[in-house]
Amino acid sequence: MPITRDDCQALDASDPLRACRARFKLDENVIYLDGNSLGALPRGVAQHVVNVVEREWGEGLIRSWNEAGWYVSPARVGAKLAPLLGAKPNEVIVTESISINLFKLLVTAARMRPDRKVILAEHGNFPSDNHIVDSVARLLGKEARFVPAGEVAKAIDADTGVVTLSHVNYRSAEVQDMALVTQAVHAKGALIVWDLAHSSGAVDLQLDGTKADFAVGCGYKFLNGGPGAPSHIFVAERHLGALDQPLTGWFGHAEPFRFDDGYRRADGVRHMLCSTPQILSMAAFEKALDAFEGVSMAEVERKGRALGDLMIELHDEFLARLGCGLATLRDAKRRGNHVSLTHEAGYAVMRALIERGVIGDFRAPDVMRFGFGPLYVRYVDVHDAVVAIADILESGAFNQKALAARQAVT
Ligand SMILES: Cc1ncc(COP(=O)(O)O)c(C=O)c1O
Incomplete structure (x- = not known):
């Protein structure tokens, strides 16, 4: 039996790290699977930087090298x-x-x-x-x-x-x-x-x-x-x-x-x-x-592996027959915190995905990379991302000239 969206929601409900997602400022319409390139924005960072600029720099001026511990x-x-x-x-x-x-x-x-x-x-x-x-x-x-x-x-x-x-x-x-x-x-x-x-x-x-x-x-x-x-x-x-x-x-x-x-x-x-x-x-x-704070790195590693296992399982179920390949090891113990899928039109597929609010990245020549920031990525995000990839591949929505044109950063 393939794993369902309900199963994924149940996994999220019992995830020991589930409370950590609230520590990040995330757009609920976006599935962010690129924390391996640029991590998401933790709450409090913007305010802290404003404080450093306005108080420590603006008011403290050069004194802040000593007084603010710069x-x-x-x-x-x-x-x-x-x-x-x-x-x-x-x-x-x-x-x-x-x-x-x-x-x-x-x-x-x-x-x-x-x-x-x-x-x-x-x-x-x-x-x-x-x-x-x-x-x-x-x-x-x-x-x-x-x-x-x-x-x-x-x-x-x-x-x-x-x-x-x-x-x-x-x-x-x-x-x-x-x-x-x-x-x-x-x-x-x-x-x-x-x-x-x-x-x-x-x-x-x-x-x-x-x-x-x-x-x-x-x-x-x-x-x-x-x-x-x-x-x-x-x-x-x-x-x-x-x-x-x-x-x-x-x-x-x-x-x-x-x-x-x-x-x-x-x-x-x-x-x-x-x-x-x-x-x-x-x-x-x-x-x-x-x-x-208070997070066990062993738990972070465990969840990262579980998210990767889920992506691989869903790839086998839905994406392999649509021309995708797996460029990552199946053995979770030998795999870090991202999964790489290959597709001959990988760049255009990734652009189409990003247009739908599912963000990963692309590494030439044909790798679509999906990274799992364990503090904020949910099992249901991985599920929904795979559904979106399958839909893009099945519908041919990636088959547009504009999507194939490479941007400077992929
Ligand atoms: C494995 C690895 N090494 C080195 C670098 C280069 O990093 P930097 O731009 O900070 O020099 C990167 C950047 O993504 C990387 O992934």
Whole structure:
């Protein structure tokens, strides 16, 4: 018996996270399945940002660097985020973007393994990551080596200094076993930098428990920090004394306001900073984290998997015969928090869906991606989204020239 809309409503009624949806400002006419690209807006964020602008900036002016705690905000917000990552408060700092932070971490890690010439990365990772790997290798005179994610552990050898991997792949949602891979990396004397872009706020991370060395994550996806929200860096406590990052801007200096000519690194994770923090984005991100208050990340992970299982079950029932394919693993334990469906007209289908208020995104060449922000997506949303996809495919409503024309952001 295929699962019905009533069944989905029953699942929502017994969902331990059901109360969290009210923490977000959502349009009830929209089904939002793109929290893996841009999380929804948590209530209270807009008011907080207005407050920061009007009071802290407008009235406090430059005094707010001290009095409103702007100066210490990267570490303060890092400490607030740390429990969601399975990390200690002093191991996380919030700053800049994923790509920039990845650059900093890769160089830092490579400098800790100066005699090893290989940086090992995965084929099919988010392109920005691999462009950065390539550039870091060229800058440092190392070799960038790319293998499929599943072969990384086998490919580590005595030449490998640094390994970098996405914990959850942006396209297939495949999850790497963080503990196992990290162990394999350490067994060969190398270090690992994890990309948590599709993990932070979506899965039950245990950065300390798995002995990860370094990680970088995203503020604007499952953490709902707003467009372009600052990224975060994790450095395992055992490495904090040996950091030597390449972007030696004044915010990572031990005493920026001494204005010394020479660079002296700040103690601890603060050394990973480079520039003046973007306070308005930081304010939005800090407030957005309140949406996770009292929430168990194990429950978040469990619900994300259940929503994905539901989408796959409904795909098999209604979409497979209409030309859709599944580009995500069926095994929920090996899948992150989105489901990717393929269709040869995937872009036009996604545009038609968005016109109906069902929002996902598209990744070339043919992947329609549906992400499940577990704090606000309901089982019934997944059901209704699949009904809409089936209707668009059956009716041919996607078959319009205007829908096929690519917009700049897909
Ligand atoms: C896996 C992954 N890595 C890196 C990035 C790049 O992020 P940023 O634009 O913050 O550098 C993204 C962006 O979506 C991503 O999904």
